[in-house]
Amino acid sequence: MAKTNAGRFFxxxxxxxxxxxxxxxxxxxxxxxxxxxxxxxRHALYSSDVFAQASGLPASxxxxxxxxxxxxxxxxxxxxxxxxxxxxxxxxxxxxxxYPGDTLRxxxxxxxxxxxxxxxxxxxxxxxxxxxxxxETVLEYVRWVMVRKKDLxxxxxxxxxxxxxxxxxxxxxxxxxxxxxxxYDFDLAGEAHRxxxxxxxxxxxxxxxxxxxxxxHMQATRLWQNTAKVHFDATFRPDGQRLIYGGHVISMARxxxxxxxxxxxxxxxxxxxxxxxxxxxxDTVKCWSEVLDKAETSAPGVGAIRLxxxxxxxxxxxxxxxxxxxxxxxxxxxxxxWALMPL
Numbered sequence: 001m002a003k004t005n006a007g008r009f010f011x012x013x014x015x016x017x018x019x020x021x022x023x024x025x026x027x028x029x030x031x032x033x034x035x036x037x038x039x040x041x042r043h044a045l046y047s048s049d050v051f052a053q054a055s056g057l058p059a060s061x062x063x064x065x066x067x068x069x070x071x072x073x074x075x076x077x078x079x080x081x082x083x084x085x086x087x088x089x090x091x092x093x094x095x096x097x098x099y100p101g102d103t104l105r106x107x108x109x110x111x112x113x114x115x116x117x118x119x120x121x122x123x124x125x126x127x128x129x130x131x132x133x134x135x136e137t138v139l140e141y142v143r144w145v146m147v148r149k150k151d152l153x154x155x156x157x158x159x160x161x162x163x164x165x166x167x168x169x170x171x172x173x174x175x176x177x178x179x180x181x182x183x184y185d186f187d188l189a190g191e192a193h194r195x196x197x198x199x200x201x202x203x204x205x206x207x208x209x210x211x212x213x214x215x216x217h218m219q220a221t222r223l224w225q226n227t228a229k230v231h232f233d234a235t236f237r238p239d240g241q242r243l244i245y246g247g248h249v250i251s252m253a254r255x256x257x258x259x260x261x262x263x264x265x266x267x268x269x270x271x272x273x274x275x276x277x278x279x280x281x282x283d284t285v286k287c288w289s290e291v292l293d294k295a296e297t298s299a300p301g302v303g304a305i306r307l308x309x310x311x312x313x314x315x316x317x318x319x320x321x322x323x324x325x326x327x328x329x330x331x332x333x334x335x336x337x338w339a340l341m342p343l
Contacts, residue, residue, distance in 0.1 A: 007081030007229075010115065010122035010147045011154035017110040019126070021074040024105040027062055027098060031223075035066040038220055038248075039255040044189045045265040051188060055265075056180035061097035064139075064267040065251045067104065068094075071130030071139060072247060073224035074106035079126055080228050084146040085275065086246050087123065090164040092141030092270025092337075095174045096132070103133040111142065115156035121148050125162050141270055168269040170295035170304055173338055176266070181301035181342035184263075191262035195294065195303035195341045202291045204260040205317045209286040210252055212244055212279060220248045244279040249333050253287040253311035261289060261339075264305060269338030271306070276327035276334055283313040285332065290318075292336065296343075303343045309335040 035041055041063055044051045052060040080086060098104065112125030125144045129137045142164060186192050221231045229236040230243040237243065250273070257264070279285070293306035310320060314330030322328055 005077060008078060008147070009082055009150035010124065011149055011151055013110050013113060013124050013147075014157070015110055015113060015160055019075070019078045019108045019110070021078055021106040021108065023074070024103050025070055025074070026101065026103040027070065028100050031066055031070070032062055032100070034223055035063050035251070038216055038223070039251050041251070041255050042190065042258050043262065043265055048188075051185070054183060054185065056178035057097065057176060059099055061099055064094050065247070065254055067098040067130065067139060069224040069247050069251070070104050071106045071128065073226045074104075075108055075126070075128055076226050076228050079108060079124065080145045080147065082148045083228050083230060084121055084148060085230070085243070085278070086143065086145045087275065088144055089270055089273035090142045091127075091168065092139070093168055093172070093174060094139045094266070094268050096136055096138045097176050098132070098138055104130050104138065106130050112144070112160045112162040113157045114159045114161055116146070119149070119152055119156075121146050122156075123147075167271040167306070167336070168338060170293070170338070173268045173297070173304055175268070175297050175299040175302060175340065179299045179302055179340070181299070184301060184342040186263070186342075189263055190258070193260075193263060195305060195343045198291050198294065198305060200291050200293060203318050204289045206256045206259050206261075206287050206289065208256050208259055209284045209315065210256065211284045212248075212252070212281055214242070214281040217242070217244050217248055217281065221245050241280050244281065244283075246275040246279075246333070249275070249279050249285060249311055250335060252285050253309050253333055253335070256285070256287045257289055257309055261307070263341050264307065264339035266340040267337055268304070268340055271336040271338065273333070273335040274327070276331040277329055279313065279332050283332070284315075285311050285313060286315045287311045288317045297340070301343050303341050304338050305341050306336070306338050309333070309337065
C-alpha cells in the first residue's frame with residue numbers, strides 16, 4: 001500500500017465530501033515580517049500595535065490576506081495538488097482578526113462538481129473555513145479549481161454548480177469587535193483620503209508596478225505551504241514554466257493599491273474573484289481599482305467600501321474585457337472585495 005500522497009484527482013471528489021486539512025499552524029510576528037518583506041504591505045493597522053490599539057483593537061492583527069494564504073495553503077494537498085489552475089472565489093467573509101499566537105486550521109466541503117467537455121479534467125467547488133484554536137471561524141470562502149483526471153474512463157459525476165451570491169451584502173459584513181476610527185490618524189496612515197472622498201464609479205490608477213521574480217514566488221509558495229505542482233514543478237506544464245500562485249498576485253495588487261487606498265485598512269468581504277490569465281516570472285504587475293459601492297456600518301467612524309481590484313501585466317487602466325465578453329489578455333486578476341475605511 002502506497003504511503004505517499006499523490007493528491008486527489010477529479011474523480012476522487014464527491015458532493016458533500018468533507019476534507020479536514022493537515023497541519024495546524026501557530027502564527028507569530030514572523031509571518032507578518034515575511035509578508036511585509038514579500039509584497040511589501042504598508043497598511044498602518046497591520047504594521048503598528050500602537051495604531052491598532054488607537055483604533056480599538058487589542059494589538060495589530062495579522063494581515064487579512066496573510067491569514068487567507070495560511071488557510072488556503074492548508075487546503076492545497078487535498079484540493080488543488082493536481083490542479084490545472086485555480087479559477088475563482090466567492091462568498092468570502094473575514095469574521096475575526098488573527099493575532100500572533102493564534103493557531104489556524106482549515107476544513108473544506110465539496111459543494112459542486114462539473115466535468116469539462118474534454119473529459120480530461122473537471123471543476124471542483126469547495127467551501128473552506130479557517131478556524132482558530134477556540135474553534136471559531138476566522139474566515140470562510142468558496143473557491144473553484146480545475147483538477148486533472150487520472151482515469152479518463154472514470155464516469156462523469158452529476159453536474160452540480162452552486163448558486164453563489166454575486167456579492168456579500170454589506171449588512172452581513174462582520175466588523176471586528178471594538179473597532180473605532182473616530183480618532184483615526186491620517187498622517188500616520190499615509191493619506192488624507194477618507195470614505196466620503198470616494199465616489200461610486202471612480203477609477204484609481206495605483207501607478208506603481210512590481211516585476212515578479214521566480215525567487216520571491218517560490219518563497220511565497222513555501223511560506224504558505226502551497227505545494228500545487230503547477231507552482232513547484234517546471235515539468236508539470238507543457239511549456240515548462242511554473243505558474244505564479246494566484247494569491248501572490250492578489251497580495252501584490254493589494255499592496256500596490258496602498259497608493260490611492262492607504263485607508264482601506266481591513267478586508268472584510270470577498271465578493272468575487274477571477275484569475276483571468278496566467279502570470280509568470282518576468283511579468284510586471286500593475287493595478288487599478290474601481291469603487292463599486294459604499295455602505296455605513298454600526299462601528300463608530302467606520303465605513304465599508306466595495307472595490308474592484310484589477311491587476312494587469314500590460315499597464316492598462318480601466319480596461320477589463322473585450323467585445324466578446326472575455327478578459328483581455330493583459331488582465332491577470334479581477335477581485336471584488338469589501339474593505340473598512342474611516343468616515
